Amino acid sequence: MTGFKKTLKPSFNIEKESNFILDFFPSIKNEDWKYTNLKKFIPDSISMQPFKANNDNLLKKLKNSVNNKLTEKNVIYFLDGVFQSKISDVPHGLKITQLVKSENNVAKLYLNQAGLNFNTKENDSYFGFLNFLEKTKLIELNAYLTDSPYQLTFNSSFSSEIPLKIIHGFSNKNAFFNQSRLLFLLEKNSTVLIHEEVVNLGELGAVFNMVSEFSCLENSSLEFYTIQNDLTKSCLINSVFCAQQKNSSTNFNVFSLNGKLMRNNILVDLIGERCKSNVLGTSLLKGAEHLDNFITISHLVGNCKSNQLFKSVYDGASSGSFCGKIFVKKGAQQTEAFQQNNNLMVSTKSNVNAKPQLEIFADDVVCSHGCTIGAIDEKALFYLRSRGITEKEAINLLITAFLNELITNIENNEIKMKLSNLFLKNNNA
Amino acid sequence: MLKIKNLNVSTESNISILKNLNIDVKKGEVHAIMGPNGSGKSTMASVIAGDPKYVIKKGDINFLNKNLIDLDPNERAALGLFLSFQYPVEIPGISLNNFIKTALNQKQKALNLKPLSAKHILEKIKKNAEILKIDLDFIKRSVNVGFSGGEKKRAEIFQMLMLQPRLSILDETDSGLDIDALKIVAKGVNTLRNNESSFIIITHYQRLLDYIKPDFVHVLNDGKIIKSGGPEIAKMLEEKGYDWI
Numbered sequence: 001m002t003g004f005k006k007t008l009k010p011s012f013n014i015e016k017e018s019n020f021i022l023d024f025f026p027s028i029k030n031e032d033w034k035y036t037n038l039k040k041f042i043p044d045s046i047s048m049q050p051f052k053a054n055n056d057n058l059l060k061k062l063k064n065s066v067n068n069k070l071t072e073k074n075v076i077y078f079l080d081g082v083f084q085s086k087i088s089d090v091p092h093g094l095k096i097t098q099l100v101k102s103e104n105n106v107a108k109l110y111l112n113q114a115g116l117n118f119n120t121k122e123n124d125s126y127f128g129f130l131n132f133l134e135k136t137k138l139i140e141l142n143a144y145l146t147d148s149p150y151q152l153t154f155n156s157s158f159s160s161e162i163p164l165k166i167i168h169g170f171s172n173k174n175a176f177f178n179q180s181r182l183l184f185l186l187e188k189n190s191t192v193l194i195h196e197e198v199v200n201l202g203e204l205g206a207v208f209n210m211v212s213e214f215s216c217l218e219n220s221s222l223e224f225y226t227i228q229n230d231l232t233k234s235c236l237i238n239s240v241f242c243a244q245q246k247n248s249s250t251n252f253n254v255f256s257l258n259g260k261l262m263r264n265n266i267l268v269d270l271i272g273e274r275c276k277s278n279v280l281g282t283s284l285l286k287g288a289e290h291l292d293n294f295i296t297i298s299h300l301v302g303n304c305k306s307n308q309l310f311k312s313v314y315d316g317a318s319s320g321s322f323c324g325k326i327f328v329k330k331g332a333q334q335t336e337a338f339q340q341n342n343n344l345m346v347s348t349k350s351n352v353n354a355k356p357q358l359e360i361f362a363d364d365v366v367c368s369h370g371c372t373i374g375a376i377d378e379k380a381l382f383y384l385r386s387r388g389i390t391e392k393e394a395i396n397l398l399i400t401a402f403l404n405e406l407i408t409n410i411e412n413n414e415i416k417m418k419l420s421n422l423f424l425k426n427n428n429a
Numbered sequence: 430m431l432k433i434k435n436l437n438v439s440t441e442s443n444i445s446i447l448k449n450l451n452i453d454v455k456k457g458e459v460h461a462i463m464g465p466n467g468s469g470k471s472t473m474a475s476v477i478a479g480d481p482k483y484v485i486k487k488g489d490i491n492f493l494n495k496n497l498i499d500l501d502p503n504e505r506a507a508l509g510l511f512l513s514f515q516y517p518v519e520i521p522g523i524s525l526n527n528f529i530k531t532a533l534n535q536k537q538k539a540l541n542l543k544p545l546s547a548k549h550i551l552e553k554i555k556k557n558a559e560i561l562k563i564d565l566d567f568i569k570r571s572v573n574v575g576f577s578g579g580e581k582k583r584a585e586i587f588q589m590l591m592l593q594p595r596l597s598i599l600d601e602t603d604s605g606l607d608i609d610a611l612k613i614v615a616k617g618v619n620t621l622r623n624n625e626s627s628f629i630i631i632t633h634y635q636r637l638l639d640y641i642k643p644d645f646v647h648v649l650n651d652g653k654i655i656k657s658g659g660p661e662i663a664k665m666l667e668e669k670g671y672d673w674i
Binding site: 377378379380382383384385386387388389390391393394397398400401402403404405 | 536
């Protein structure tokens with residue numbers, strides 16, 4: 001906690017007896033958090049992770065935690081939010097720097113006003129996501145609690161054949177409240193493929209409050225795969241803020257398999273014309289797991305395309321929520337925006353809340369949304385069983401078939417194979 | 430091989446469909462079942478295959494000296510029973526190839542046999558695809574998704590040839606087929622026909638029976654068999670309709 005007190009805004013009274021972290025938790029009366037009560041998942045006694053708890057042993061453990069069958073090139077490691085150059089392999093064309101935070105920094109986001117770069121000046125801060133930020137003080141807390149954040153700059157010639165793997169390791173002793181913040185700057189014409197994972201090296205039941213900010217400049221292209229497969233019963237609050245300049249394209253693809261709580265806030269602003277954005281999610285939940293996908297894509301100018309597709313399977317007593325918003329600003333003509341949310345309920349004890357939201361203030365647009373919540377198709381089940389396939393195996397096949405859509409569409413073979421094996425393993429478990 | 434005795438079947442909402450149905454299919458025989466719409470032909474086929482949506486009120490279904498009533502659909506399939514569906518179900522995301530491999534190996538497992546090698550399965554696929562004039566790319570497509578009516582039926586017969594059942598029930602496999610497709614389907618059935626395997630063919634038309642010669646023809650009406658005989662019955666029905674009976 002050293003060095004933290006003085007950077008706080010006076011309005012946060014950390015001397016008071018209750019745990020001040022809890023003051024930053026949104027209540028379920030907050031519309032954006034209606035279906036996820038953080039207080040139910042995170043213990044009152046939660047305390048903060050001390051900064052920079054790294055040693056060689058931990059680094060070794062972190063390195064070994066990653067499936068080494070995958071290529072060792074292009075892997076960068078963070079431990080407790082600190083970049084580990086010793087064990088990382090930084091690809092050509094990527095520069096990792098640190099933004100220097102001023103003492104009284106109160107920035108919620110580091111994205112600058114134009115969405116073109118990052119800085120720590122409050123008066124040059126991007127205000128596109130203000131509505132959400134005001135309701136979700138956790139992002140602010142993340143800014144207070146992270147050291148000077150890292151900026152990853154991908155230069156114009158950056159083009160990745162092999163995905164860049166980002167591993168966020170956390171030493172996490174005694175169930176700490178962990179932070180991480182990364183700023184991604186994709187320079188003009190860069191093509192970036194990232195695969196991100198969280199590794200908990202410490203005890204069960206931790207909380208990871210992760211924030212990623214993206215500035216995608218003209219003609220840049222981003223593919224970002226997040227694999228949420230934490231076996232240590234931790235809570236993950238993953239927030240992504242992305243501003244796209246003209247002709248850029250992004251593809252955020254989230255795969256949620258294991259975790260006590262997984263909350264994904266993905267907010268994309270299309271601020272230049274002819275942008276494309278896909279925000280996709282595939283999840284397989286069981287036990288008492290909870291997943292909350294909160295997505296907003298804002299079309300602030302015309303001629304952009306976006307697509308949201310979320311497919312989830314709920315087994316056991318798992319629960320979830322999908323809240324997807326398409327916002328089309330007045331004058332953002334020729335917008336094409338789609339949203340689809342399909343939920344397969346395998347168990348009668350599971351539940352899901354789906355909330356599509358369309359706010360359209362332009363008249364020359366094509367927008368659609370669809371949502372399905374259903375059980376296993378009895379006809380299909382009988383058909384498979386009539387061919388000699390056992391009920392359990394038939395259900396597994398139908399679940400795999402349901403989830404496969406977004407996996408088979410992955411172009412990168414390495415990521416595709418990893419995911420299809422992960423889902424197969426989890427499905428059969 | 431298959432012996433159905435006094436079978437009474439209702440829907441879940443207690444509408445009686447099959448009423449004291451009796452049928453006896455011996456090894457190597459081909460039985461054709463005809464009958465007006467709503468007479469219970471498809472229900473009979475589904476009940477033999479084990480569709481859980483029907484309730485068996487009374488009666489027995491014996492297959493190879495085992496009572497089928499307490500067996501799961503997959504257990505019945507493992508014994509050698511096959512149903513070609515009147516309306517094959519579309520299953521997006523599972524390729525026909527993957528589906529058939531899983532089915533074959535599940536059957537092997539149920540019979541305590543070793544899984545078949547990929548090479549062996551591939552050879553079998555190629556052989557049967559050739560008989561049915563199926564393109565190998567077709568097998569990579571999702572099961573029945575976007576298949577034409579004819580393709581769906583051909584895929585059913587393909588599965589039948591792959592699984593080599595002892596008793597196959599073809600539920601209106603000829604409906605909606607053009608004359609060439611009909612010949613191909615008949616060829617598939619005749620390939621499998623031997624002294625050990627039997628067929629129940631449900632159809633509305635005499636035409637299919639020109640290509641697959643039945644040993645017996647039964648007429649089903651209002652849930653029971655009202656007439657049985659040789660192939661001549663089908664010819665009479667074609668000429669005179671069901672009023673003739």
